[in-house]
Amino acid sequence: MAGSAPWVLSQVQVVAEAVATVAFALSGVIEGARKRLDAVGICVVAGLAAFGGGTVRDVVLDRRPLFWVEHAGWLWALLALCIGAMAFMRARHLEPTERAMQWPDALGLGLFTASGTQIALDSGMPAIVAVLLGMVTAVFGGVLRDVVCNEIPRAFHDHRPYAICAFTGGWVLVATQAAGLDGGLALTLTALLTTGLRAAALVRDWRLPAWQAGRPD
């Protein structure tokens, strides 16, 4: 992180995590509503989607206190967000769609990849582990959301690049920091590139090379 003021970097990270957290929490609210969960279930699923990935990362790294324990205000913010979102959707008679959530979700993917990989690198992890934990930070909130909602996680199933964008983005962070780039710049670049990859995949309808079983079906 040569040349970066730690304070600025940490501010960038806090803002990035906040925006990403809101995006993922909303994805949880929408998924929960589509599954006809009750109000409590929607809040819990939103919390899993928002904080689940980072929590799994921190348990692997043995970092304590967890970030939502250290900054307990986020739990209040999450609660307010969920109640506001439920009230808004009821008042406006909005049917939440998967499609509407694609763009904030892509933003969250980029931001969580950047911050998650950075945190793992700061903990002294080797590059492959840091990249993997960045991917876990970005993807496992959604995985927990889908598992609790009794679905195969969409990230593993929809044959569009998702986790692989996070995986690619993590290596960008590792490479740019190894090249001596400023920390805040490397983070921004990583987030932009990851989000951009995901957006391009959505717009251009990229498909993962599907593994197919031998028999035709």
Add this chain to the structure above:
Amino acid sequence: MAGSAPWVLSQVQVVAEAVATVAFALSGVIEGARKRLDAVGICVVAGLAAFGGGTVRDVVLDRRPLFWVEHAGWLWALLALCIGAMAFMRARHLEPTERAMQWPDALGLGLFTASGTQIALDSGMPAIVAVLLGMVTAVFGGVLRDVVCNEIPRAFHDHRPYAICAFTGGWVLVATQAAGLDGGLALTLTALLTTGLRAAALVRDWRLPAWQAGRPD
């Protein structure tokens, strides 16, 4: 915890945890039997229901050894309980019903809420985190049970107050202790109130304000 003898408090907590653990283990036995799991699966699901919530709480708090590691006798007790329950149900040709489990489950909810919130407060957590972890202690055993049994967790889905009783009860503990109430008394009050809320919700058929999608269906 002004004025409470620590020994009495700790005895109350041990008894409360034991009763709650048995109640939740039985809910796991019944759920497993309804899903036609084999004998091993029933024991594991009972163990998840009984120890899962407290284990998640302790992993978040980084408390070690886990309580079922420290008091390994509980594992033997769980095994004996499962074998006994399976033998009894087979001998009596009882078909376990969800309805029959509602009352011990309500008891377990109250007791785990009280002890879980207390443990989190003792670890120096802020109030919102302690209340949340009390809820996790009481609810996540059942969540893990239902996830492994491939169901959407009932706590999030049945539109009856369940987790929200634990949430309310946790705040009672925080408030009564802040008001200087005796520790054992505060715990008892919390457990009674949480169980009472749940029982009232069952008897009077309270419903959570359901979030509804805009389109009629």
Add this chain to the structure above:
Amino acid sequence: MAGSAPWVLSQVQVVAEAVATVAFALSGVIEGARKRLDAVGICVVAGLAAFGGGTVRDVVLDRRPLFWVEHAGWLWALLALCIGAMAFMRARHLEPTERAMQWPDALGLGLFTASGTQIALDSGMPAIVAVLLGMVTAVFGGVLRDVVCNEIPRAFHDHRPYAICAFTGGWVLVATQAAGLDGGLALTLTALLTTGLRAAALVRDWRLPAWQAGRPD
């Protein structure tokens, strides 16, 4: 572990873990392919199957770094294995079958039981906890694999002895070590016996005494 050279023992353990890891990873690849996951999903499910059980054990024991963090080369090996297996299955038009995986899976069961129980004993756990954690090491990778693939875990559901072979094997390790047997020998015996039990169960079509509900159906 009287009379065993620690170096030999640790070599035996490393080789055992490697073989078991490959077997379980392949079970994940096959399960993922049967569920039509995309390439990324298959790799993640393979990783859960291979490393999930050991990770749960290490979180319970609070051992850090996790073994796949400490030996990050295994992550590369896993990635290579998954890509190779997917390419091979596509080229050969092989439809993966559950039956084909039974034998490597039985091998992995024995090896993970032995190494998992040993690690827990080395951490000073009481016998019942160590045996349970050996079973968790051997079985919970598959449980996580099945939960993410939205299935009731096969280990709890198929009425054939599986987890109970691991449970029995763990007690063999405890007993032979208490009897002063050489560490490497005890490990080998445990793995052989667990794998043998499972193989016998498959060949002879043993069934667990099923718990049956009272009503006929």
